[in-house]
Amino acid sequence: DFMNALDEVHPAFGVSEEELQQVIQNGIIHFDVVVDELLRSGELLVEQVRTSTRTPLVSVLLYGPPGVGKTALSASIAQASEFPFIKLISPDSMVGFSESQKVAAITKVFADSYKSPLSVIVVDNIERLIDWTPMGARFSNAVLQTLLVLFGRRPPKRPILEDIGFSETFDSELRMPPITTLRALEFVLREVELFKTSEERKQAIKSLEDAGFKFQIGIKKLLSMIEMARQEPDNVVQRLVGALMGLGM
Amino acid sequence: DFMNALDEVHPAFGVSEEELQQVIQNGIIHFDVVVDELLRSGELLVEQVRTSTRTPLVSVLLYGPPGVGKTALSASIAQASEFPFIKLISPDSMVGFSESQKVAAITKVFADSYKSPLSVIVVDNIERLIDWTPMGARFSNAVLQTLLVLFGRRPPKRPILEDIGFSETFDSELRMPPITTLRALEFVLREVELFKTSEERKQAIKSLEDAGFKFQIGIKKLLSMIEMARQEPDNVVQRLVGALMGLGM
Amino acid sequence: DFMNALDEVHPAFGVSEEELQQVIQNGIIHFDVVVDELLRSGELLVEQVRTSTRTPLVSVLLYGPPGVGKTALSASIAQASEFPFIKLISPDSMVGFSESQKVAAITKVFADSYKSPLSVIVVDNIERLIDWTPMGARFSNAVLQTLLVLFGRRPPKRPILEDIGFSETFDSELRMPPITTLRALEFVLREVELFKTSEERKQAIKSLEDAGFKFQIGIKKLLSMIEMARQEPDNVVQRLVGALMGLGM
Amino acid sequence: DFMNALDEVHPAFGVSEEELQQVIQNGIIHFDVVVDELLRSGELLVEQVRTSTRTPLVSVLLYGPPGVGKTALSASIAQASEFPFIKLISPDSMVGFSESQKVAAITKVFADSYKSPLSVIVVDNIERLIDWTPMGARFSNAVLQTLLVLFGRRPPKRPILEDIGFSETFDSELRMPPITTLRALEFVLREVELFKTSEERKQAIKSLEDAGFKFQIGIKKLLSMIEMARQEPDNVVQRLVGALMGLGM
Amino acid sequence: DFMNALDEVHPAFGVSEEELQQVIQNGIIHFDVVVDELLRSGELLVEQVRTSTRTPLVSVLLYGPPGVGKTALSASIAQASEFPFIKLISPDSMVGFSESQKVAAITKVFADSYKSPLSVIVVDNIERLIDWTPMGARFSNAVLQTLLVLFGRRPPKRPILEDIGFSETFDSELRMPPITTLRALEFVLREVELFKTSEERKQAIKSLEDAGFKFQIGIKKLLSMIEMARQEPDNVVQRLVGALMGLGM
Amino acid sequence: DFMNALDEVHPAFGVSEEELQQVIQNGIIHFDVVVDELLRSGELLVEQVRTSTRTPLVSVLLYGPPGVGKTALSASIAQASEFPFIKLISPDSMVGFSESQKVAAITKVFADSYKSPLSVIVVDNIERLIDWTPMGARFSNAVLQTLLVLFGRRPPKRPILEDIGFSETFDSELRMPPITTLRALEFVLREVELFKTSEERKQAIKSLEDAGFKFQIGIKKLLSMIEMARQEPDNVVQRLVGALMGLGM
Ligand SMILES: Nc1ncnc2c1ncn2[C@@H]1O[C@H](COP(=O)(O)OP(=O)(O)OP(=O)(O)O)[C@@H](O)[C@H]1O
Ligand SMILES: Nc1ncnc2c1ncn2[C@@H]1O[C@H](COP(=O)(O)OP(=O)(O)OP(=O)(O)O)[C@@H](O)[C@H]1O
Ligand SMILES: Nc1ncnc2c1ncn2[C@@H]1O[C@H](COP(=O)(O)OP(=O)(O)OP(=O)(O)O)[C@@H](O)[C@H]1O
Ligand SMILES: Nc1ncnc2c1ncn2[C@@H]1O[C@H](COP(=O)(O)OP(=O)(O)OP(=O)(O)O)[C@@H](O)[C@H]1O
Ligand SMILES: Nc1ncnc2c1ncn2[C@@H]1O[C@H](COP(=O)(O)OP(=O)(O)OP(=O)(O)O)[C@@H](O)[C@H]1O
Ligand SMILES: Nc1ncnc2c1ncn2[C@@H]1O[C@H](COP(=O)(O)OP(=O)(O)OP(=O)(O)O)[C@@H](O)[C@H]1O
Ligand SMILES: [Mg+2]
Ligand SMILES: [Mg+2]
Ligand SMILES: [Mg+2]
Ligand SMILES: [Mg+2]
Ligand SMILES: [Mg+2]
Ligand SMILES: [Mg+2]
Structure with a gap:
């Protein structure tokens, strides 16, 4: 009966805390x-x-340029729902899967979710899930069609947070923008404690401001640049400013 | 003999009430x-x-833009026929099927229908049934050809209500239009009881009229917008008008 | 020996009266x-x-626009030959076949025919037999090549009546035209007894004549329109004239 | 040893008289x-x-328009060689073969030929052998490559007479033209005894001459037209002239 | 437990000294x-x-024209890290692998690396790994997608040094230029001791300088030219200058 | 140990004298x-x-127009090396092989060669090896990629002589031109003793010279023409001159 069925899929149930945690590694x-x-x-x-x-x-479609934080934000919202079923569907756990294995894995997550009264499924990085490549516009049509049908299906309650760049028919769409202001940049620098003193930080911002610096950067790339700059403690300001300037706008 | 054969396919027979009911969930x-x-x-x-x-x-081909209610209306007509055999062929029940499994599933429904004196088959969402994608114009030719042959075959009595966007040879064609008048819009708002008072509803319509609002929306998307607006009880008019205005025409 | 071989294929032999009859359902x-x-x-x-x-x-290639009666006429000629071997090769009996199953089925019919002193094979609806679709110009090359070779082979005596739209090398070609004169139209209306009186019929033709009506319609579509008009007994003339006018020429 | 090996392939050896005879059915x-x-x-x-x-x-490449007699002439030359190994490779004997079965069948004929001191292989109708179709330029590359390699290989002595339309690298090329003169036409008519008297024949030629008739026809199609004309004994001249005139040049 | 797991993959672990050594055969x-x-x-x-x-x-993406030394330099950096896990993923060790065997082999290296606290993976010659060819823009999408996912995954610590020409999303990019100055050229000539005396070497450089010689050559091709010139001891200068001049710029 | 390994592959080892001899059949x-x-x-x-x-x-890439003698010359150089391992990789020995069988066969030759201290591998007629056809630019990518990787690999010593028309990255390139002078032509005619007397030969050359004959012919085609002319002993000069003139330049 139903209770037994629930038992059977038990290991697939519940919230996959670890996975969610890993993609929000650096916090929000x-x-x-x-x-x-x-x-x-x-x-x-x-x-x-x-x-x-x-x-x-x-x-829901959550979209935006590469590295603005789509994955981390989706996971964050999902986690906050505290629904009994929260799952992340991501290409990372399907490396080396055949087309039909992917279809089966995705279908299973949705099928499991129908057994929960409330559920959230985050479908992350759809471009990789469907093996998309602009060269020859190749992709897995089988996976794409599976997703399109599942997104439109309406059995039990379940919101879907997607992070893709080319789909179009969602109930709602949210756009995640890149960072473009020095204020936001300074905020991040303070938060990650790149500089030893706040004078140093302000000086870095000042020198960018004086240079009339215009930019556009995802939070993910920004965090990566900061860690590189951190490697040469004596030279942090120069390294960071140089890297940012190198973005070329 | 024939009676036995009928017994064998019995589970496939009769009217699939539940499926039909589900796609008319929100009524007509x-x-x-x-x-x-x-x-x-x-x-x-x-x-x-x-x-x-x-x-x-x-x-019969029932066509129209996305979300105007093609599926619900087809199911409604089929249900009203009260024929002994009524079936819905839809991609929802074929997620993860291989091409040949789909062909077999579709062929079986038609074969079963030949055993009934009168039957209706609703073939829904053909684009998904044939795995259509505009990227590279890919689709399952095997499924498409199966449908073309089945649509043209004429064994026992059987009407077919289709909901597709690109076929061309049907005995008859019906077009389902989107909603474009404030009168129809107000009708829907009243029916779903979004507002507590009819004053509120009339005021919302008035403000759209005053703004010279022109629109075109499927009933499906409209119902979805209404439910989102319902989430903020203090702010319903503003949320709904904002969302409608955002359609951009 | 040969007699035994004949026995073996016996069920495939003889004239498939039923199939032929079915495609001439509405007579000539x-x-x-x-x-x-x-x-x-x-x-x-x-x-x-x-x-x-x-x-x-x-x-022989029998060609013409959709619905002019190609299938029914071919079957009619075949039937009239009274040859010991008459077969209809049609996609209707191959729904869900794989490419190689189709090739095998077609090849078998021809192989069987070689055992008869005289035979006719009607190859119907080649576009569907080869899974032709204009989208991406896809089709089954294996089936096409099989047909091309079989059409050119000359073992025992056997005429082939084909009903296709794009082949080119036949000994002889016959063109089946659509209906374009009011005289032919009236002939059909009388034959199928749509109207209760011949006055009604003449009146319908008169009104089309007065309207300077020009048209082009296959007998198949015409018969279908007639049956739809028949549904509203009080309104037959108007329904039929309206439908014909709607052909848009 | 070698003698044993010969024995093994014996059924494949020798001259396939029957096949050759069949393609020269109507003589030269x-x-x-x-x-x-x-x-x-x-x-x-x-x-x-x-x-x-x-x-x-x-x-050798023997080429020319459809129906000029390429197959019959190749077979004729091969037959006249009186070599111990003469084989016809033709799509007629490979209907329904898979790509790899075709490759194997072709390869086997060549392999067998290496065991004969002198051999002729007629490769007929290469377009069909390679499943060529102009729609989408599809064909079996595996079969094509097999032929290209075999044509260039030079183990024991062996001439190859080919009848194709698009290859290019042969030691020698022969072109077979269609019939274009009334003299040749009359020759054929006399040979096949279409008319009861030579007066009738001359009269037919005369009427074509007077009409300034220009034409171009393969011997194959001509023989087919002659047989059709023969069906109405009272009307032979008229039928034949009509059919020829219908060639449209 | 973990220690056992380590034992199991042991042969895959550790530094593949030999492979690394082989690609730096001619030193840096x-x-x-x-x-x-x-x-x-x-x-x-x-x-x-x-x-x-x-x-x-x-x-990291290490890119540059053919033969500038991408493979050798990557291997060199990897070797210098002295990390417990250093691996070279290269098409050389996958000749004749099927697509799925390649995916499995690549995935295994990354999976093994997650068991090491620190690891470097050099992914060399991605164009060959993905079977890239400009004719028809063909390549293995399965391998490409596997790499894209693995490059973005972030389990344990691990830098990736890549040597490809068309990817785009790396944390950092390094460009390896070809040799374009006579100074660099002379340096190489001295290092590999092509000439018996330094006079000879200077004379060669001089004659190139006098000729206003402009060039662009990868270190790999240059070393190959030098070895060819070395074959004719009496003629070294002339051979080398001739070959360099033949580069045509 | 190594000696045993050698024994195992023994049949594959050594110089394949016969094969080499066969492609130089007519000498250099x-x-x-x-x-x-x-x-x-x-x-x-x-x-x-x-x-x-x-x-x-x-x-090394040895290239040139069809029939100039690429195969024979490569084989000749290989033979002259007197290396312990000399192998010819040619499509002739792979007729009917599947793609993966070809890859395996090619890979095996290279693998065997690594066991010899010195080796030459002649890769002949790469266009056929990779099943190249200009129609639709089809070819076996698996075979092409295998060759590209093997050509770049550098285990033990081994020169590769290639005879292809479209590759590009070789250490060295040699171009084999067709015959274009009457002097070279006369040389060949004398060598193969087509004419009974040298007067006849000179006369033939003279008549070509007088006609202002310009030509371009591969040695392979020339030898073939000569043999055809030899068939009519009374007519040799005329046949040869006629055939040469027919080249049309
Ligand atoms: N406000 C924020 N929103 C999202 N992520 C943030 C924020 N602040 C910090 N982060 C950190 O920035 C990183 C964002 O990376 P994430 O993988 O989510 O980006 P992405 O847009 O999904 O990238 P990609 O386009 O490559 O998929 C995470 O490590 C996250 O912890
Ligand atoms: N008059 C109406 N006609 C059709 N549907 C209606 C009507 N009134 C309310 N509805 C509701 O609107 C929804 C219509 O959605 P439906 O799935 O039928 O649209 P669709 O045109 O098939 O969409 P899609 O293009 O996505 O397939 C259903 O929930 C249905 O109950
Ligand atoms: N003179 C006629 N010739 C042919 N069919 C006729 C004629 N008179 C009546 N009919 C009827 O018209 C119908 C013709 O349909 P049929 O399937 O043969 O057309 P078709 O040209 O094969 O159509 P399609 O292009 O769809 O294959 C049949 O039901 C047949 O009984
Ligand atoms: N002089 C002739 N040369 C060739 N065939 C002849 C000649 N005279 C009569 N025939 C007859 O004409 C027919 C020629 O048909 P054949 O199949 O050889 O033509 P084909 O060029 O191969 O046709 P296709 O292009 O369809 O392959 C044969 O029946 C042959 O017996
Ligand atoms: N400074 C240098 N940097 C790199 N390689 C060097 C250097 N000096 C000498 N070499 C030698 O030059 C050769 C460089 O070849 P390598 O295969 O690394 O080039 P590559 O850029 O990877 O070529 P390809 O584009 O073909 O992959 C090696 O043999 C290496 O030992
Ligand atoms: N100087 C020469 N160089 C090469 N071949 C010669 C020479 N003199 C005579 N020959 C003969 O000419 C023939 C050359 O044919 P070969 O197959 O080598 O040409 P190819 O260029 O490889 O042709 P293809 O382009 O068809 O592969 C051989 O039979 C060879 O013995
Ligand atoms: Mg992401
Ligand atoms: Mg629908
Ligand atoms: Mg028909
Ligand atoms: Mg022929
Ligand atoms: Mg490299
Ligand atoms: Mg060659």
């Missing part, structure tokens, strides 16, 4: 008001799933 | 006279199957 | 002199197979 | 001096294989 | 300051992996 | 100084493999 830095707005929108959508009788399935 | 709202006209046309075609000796097979 | 209406001419040409070709020693194989 | 009519010239060229090439030590392999 | 010649700079950059990246907690995975 | 005619120069270049490259420590692998 509130460098801009847009970060808070996105988190709030996510919260409302989760609420809609919990309460609306007409829309048990709500799909 | 008579927001425009076109809705009644379409339902009447469907009724006549069903009658033709019941009575004409020369045309035991009648195929 | 002699609505125009061209119908008689085509039937006469078919008769002559059948005669050539029976008597000529130099041309044991005669292939 | 010497309607033009070019026919004799082509036969003489073939004879010389056969002689070269027999005697030259430097060129044990001689490949 | 410091013909230009850029060589030292690249080695220093590599050293810093290795340091980042060792110490940073936020960036356990650092990926 | 020194009709032009370029023939000697090419042989000398080959000799030097062989020497480099024998002696250089830095370049154990030397790859």
Whole structure:
């Protein structure tokens, strides 16, 4: 009976805390008001799933340039829902899978979710899930079609947070922008404690401001640059400013 | 013998009430006279199957933009026929099927239908059934060819209600339009009881009218927007008007 | 020995009366002199197979727009030959076949025919047999090549009546035109007894004539329109005229 | 040892008289001096294989429009060689073969030929052998490559007579033209005894001459037209002239 | 437990000294300051992996024209890290592998690396790994997608040194230029002791200088030319100058 | 141990004299100084493999129009090396092989060669090896990639002589030109003793010279023409001159 069935899929159930934790490894830095707005929108959508009788399935597209934090933010919203079923579907756990193994793995997560009263599924990095490559516009049509059907299906309640760049039919869409202001940049620098003193930090920002520096950078790349700069303690400001300037805008 | 054969396929027979019910989940709202006209046309075609000796097979194409209610309306007409065999062929029940499994599943529904004196088959979302994608114009030719042959075959009586966007040779074609008038919009708002008072509803319509608002929206997307607006009870009018305005026309 | 071999394939032999009958379901209406001419040409070709020693194989292409009656006419000519071996090769009996199963099925019909002193094979709807689709110009090359070789092979006597739209090398070609005159139209209407009185019929034709109506319609679509009009007994003239006018020429 | 090996392949050896005979069914009519010239060229090439030590392999391309008699002439030359190994490789005997079965069948014929001191292989209708179709330029590359390699290989002595339309690298090329003169036409008509009297024949030719008739027809199609005309004994001249005029030049 | 697991994969562990050695067969010649700079950059990246907690995975793209020394330099940096896990992934060890065997082999190296606290993986010659060919833009999408996912994954610490020409998303990029100055050329000539006396060498350089010689050559091709010139001891200068001049710029 | 390993592969070892001999069937005619120069270049490259420590692998591309003698010359150079391992990789010995069987066969030859201190591998007719066809630019990518990797690999010493038309990255390239002078032509004619007297030969050359004859012909085609002319002893001059003139330049 149903209870037994639940037991059977048990290992697939529950919240995959570890996986979610890993993609938010560096935390969420509130460098801009847009970060808070996105988190709030996510919260409302989760609420809609919990309460609306007409829309048990709500799909959301979270998009934006590479490295702006799509994966981390989606995972964050999912985690905050505290739903009994939260899962991350990501190409990382499917390396070396055949097309049909991927289809089966994805289908299984959705099938399992139907057994939970409330569930969130984060489908991350769809471009890699469907083996997309612009060379010859190749991709796995089988995986793509599976996702399209699953996104439109409406059995039990379940919001879907997606992080893709080319789909188009979602109930709602959220855009995650890159960092473009020195204020946000300074916020991040302070948060990660790159500089020993705040004078140093302000000086770095100042020199970028004086140079009339215009930029656009994802939080992911920014964090990576900061760690490289950290390697030469005597030279941090120069390394960081040089790397940022090298972005070429 | 034949009776035994019938017994064998028994589980496949009869009307799949549950499936049909699920796709009409939110009912049919008579927001425009076109809705009644379409339902009447469907009724006549069903009658033709019941009575004409020369045309035991009648195929109908029901088309229109995404989300205008094609699936729900087809299911509704099929259900009203009260034929002994009513089936929904939909990609939802074929997730993860291989090409040949899909062909077999579709062929089986048609084969089963030949054993019923009268039958309706709704072939829904053909784009997904044939794994269509505009990227590289890929699709399953095997499934497409199966459908083309089955649509043209004429064994026992059977109307086919299709919901596709690109086929061309049907006995008859019906077009389902999106919602474009404030009158139809108000009808829907009243029906789903989004606002607590009718003053609120009229005010919302008024403000759209004053803004010279022109729009085009499928009933499916409209219902989804309404549920999102419902999440913030203090702010319903503003949320709904904002979302509608955001459609950008 | 040979007699035994014949016994083995026995179920495949003989004339498949039922199949032929089914595709001529609505009979042959002699609505125009061209119908008689085509039937006469078919008769002559059948005669050539029976008597000529130099041309044991005669292939004929019967072509024309969709629905003009290609299938029914071919079956009619084949039936009239009264040859011991008459077969219809059609995609309807191969739904869900793999490419190699189709090739095998087609090859078998031809191989069986070689055991009969005289035979006719009607290869119907080649576009579907080869899984042709204009999207990406896809089709089964294996089936196409099989047909091309079989059409050109000349073992025992056997005429082939084909109904395709794109081949080119046949011994002879016959073109089946659509209906374009009010006289032919009236002939059909009388034959199928759509109207209760001949006054009604003449009136319908008159009103089309007065409107300067120009048209082009296959007999198949015409019969289908007639049956739809028949559904509303009080409104037959108007429904039929309306539908015909809707053809848009 | 070698003698044993010979025994093993014995059934594949020797001259396949029957097959050759079948493709020359209607004999060789010497309607033009070019026919004799082509036969003489073939004879010389056969002689070269027999005697030259430097060129044990001689490949010849025999090409021309459809139906000019390429197959029959190749078979004729091969037959006249009286070599111990004469084989016809033709798609007719490979209907329904998979790609690899075709490659194996072709390879086997060549392998067998190496065991004969002198051999001729006629590779007929290469377009069908390689499953060529202009739609999408599809063909079996495996079969094509097999042929290209085999044509260039030079183990024991062996001429190859080919009948293809698109290859290019042969030791020698012979072109087979269609019939274009009334003299050749009359020759054929006399040979096949279409008319009861030579007056009738001359009259037919006369009427074509008077009409300034220009034409171009393969011997194969001509023989087919003649047989059709023969069906209406009272009307032979008119039918034949009509059919010829219908060629449209 | 973990120790046992380590034992199991033991043969795959450790540093593959031999392989690394083989690709640096001809040593690293410091013909230009850029060589030292690249080695220093590599050293810093290795340091980042060792110490940073936020960036356990650092990926680097080392690119440049054919034969500039990408493979040798990558191997050199990897070797200098003295990490417990150093592996070279190269098409040389996968000749004749099927697509899925390649995916499995690559995946295994990364999986093994996760068991080491610190590791370097050099992915060499990605164009060959993915079977890239410009004719028809063909390549193995399965291998490409595997690499893209693995490059972005961040389990334990591990820098990746890549040597490809068309990827784009790496934490850092290093460009290896070809040799373009006579100074660098002379440096190499001295190092490999092509000439018996330094007078000879200077004379060769002089004659190139006088001719206004402009060039661009990878170290790999240059070493190959030098060895050819070495074959004719009496003619070394002339052979080398001739070959260099033949580069045509 | 190594000696045992050698024993195992023994049948694959050694020089495949017979195969080499077969492709040089008609000997090497020194009709032009370029023939000697090419042989000398080959000799030097062989020497480099024998002696250089830095370049154990030397790859050479021998290219030119069809039939100029690429295969025979490569085989000749290989044979002259007298290395313990000399092998010809040619499509002739792989007729009917699947893609993976070809890859395996090629890989095996290279693997065997690594067991010999010195080896030459002639990779002949790469276009056929990779199943190249200009129609649709089809070819076996698996075989192509295998060759590209093997050509670049550098285990033990081994020169590769290639005869292809479209590759690009070899250590060295040699171009084999067609015959274009009457002097070279006469040289060949004398060598093969086509004419009974040298007067006849001179007369033939004279008549070509007088006609202002310009030509370009591969040695392979020339030898074939000569043998055809030899078939009619009374007519040799005329046949040969006619055939040459027919080349059309
Ligand atoms: N406000 C923030 N939003 C999102 N991520 C943040 C934020 N602040 C810090 N981070 C950190 O930045 C990194 C964002 O990387 P993430 O993988 O989520 O980006 P992405 O947009 O998914 O990249 P990609 O386009 O490569 O998939 C994470 O390590 C995360 O912990
Ligand atoms: N008059 C109506 N006609 C159709 N559907 C209606 C109507 N009124 C309300 N609905 C509801 O609107 C929704 C229509 O969604 P449906 O899936 O049928 O649209 P669709 O056109 O098939 O969408 P898609 O293009 O995505 O397949 C259903 O939930 C249905 O209950
Ligand atoms: N003169 C006629 N010739 C042919 N069919 C006729 C004629 N008169 C009546 N019919 C009827 O018209 C219908 C013709 O349909 P048929 O399937 O043969 O057309 P078709 O050209 O093969 O169509 P399609 O292009 O779809 O294959 C049949 O039901 C047949 O009984
Ligand atoms: N002089 C002739 N040369 C060739 N065939 C002749 C000649 N005279 C009569 N025939 C007859 O004409 C027919 C020629 O048909 P054949 O199949 O050889 O033509 P083909 O060029 O191979 O046709 P296709 O292009 O269809 O392959 C044969 O039946 C042959 O017996
Ligand atoms: N400074 C240097 N940097 C790199 N390689 C050097 C240097 N000096 C000498 N070499 C030698 O030059 C050769 C460089 O060849 P390598 O295979 O690394 O080039 P590559 O750029 O990887 O070539 P390809 O584009 O073909 O992959 C090696 O033999 C190496 O030992
Ligand atoms: N100087 C020469 N060089 C090469 N071959 C010669 C020479 N003199 C005579 N020959 C003969 O000419 C023939 C050359 O044919 P070969 O197959 O080598 O040409 P190829 O260029 O490889 O042709 P293909 O382009 O078809 O592969 C051989 O029979 C060879 O014995
Ligand atoms: Mg991401
Ligand atoms: Mg729908
Ligand atoms: Mg038909
Ligand atoms: Mg032929
Ligand atoms: Mg390299
Ligand atoms: Mg060659």
